[in-house]
Amino acid sequence: MDRDITLRIVLESPPAGVDFGIQKGRGSMYETIETQRSTGGDLVFEFSVVLKMATAGGSPDFGGPIVQGPRGGRFVYVDIGTLSWTPIAGALLEPFLKEAQRRRLLDRVMFGTDQMRWPEAITMAIDHVNRLDFLTLKEKEGLFYGNAAKFLGLTPEEIARHHGR
DSSP states (O other): OOEEEEEEEEEOSOOTTOEEEEEEEETTEEEEEEEEEOOSSOEEEEEEEEEEOOOTTOOOEEESTTOBSSTTSOBOOEEOOSTTTSHHHHHHHHHHHHHHHHTTOGGGOOOOOOOOSOTHHHHHHHHHHHTOTTSOHHHHHIIIIIHHHHHHTOOHHHHHHHTTO
16 A cells, blocks of 8 residues: 655755755656755655555655656656856855865765756856866866766676776
8 A cells, every 4th residue: 555655855954055955856857846045954855655565575666746756766856956057056166065075975975967958058057066266186086976876886897898898
């Protein structure tokens, strides 16, 4: 039997002036809900998801419009919007990454995009990150690939294949 449960995500002291929200929907058919602008204190997001009870011998699963990813790898997007390429939001990227670096959390940050309307923005965002001289080459490699590979549990063989080896 399915039932609704409430999840809570707490962002601890995110950089001030940055908007955060929860993504509801998938692909180009989504909206950002519960948008909050950080003032430097903790941000709390609470939302319901559907807990799908396990069948005999199976594992429970989660569903609903906020839940993303395949069965066994479900997640929730915390959206920080166009943080890296628009002129105004681009100014927020540096303090965000500096704070993540200071807290030793850069290994939890991944570069990502679902930019379909302005694909040239992807190159602009990558160039912006590459120009940040406070990040080491290793940290930039983590942002662009390594952190996601670790999060996804890619094998050394998969990583080598992605790098054309």
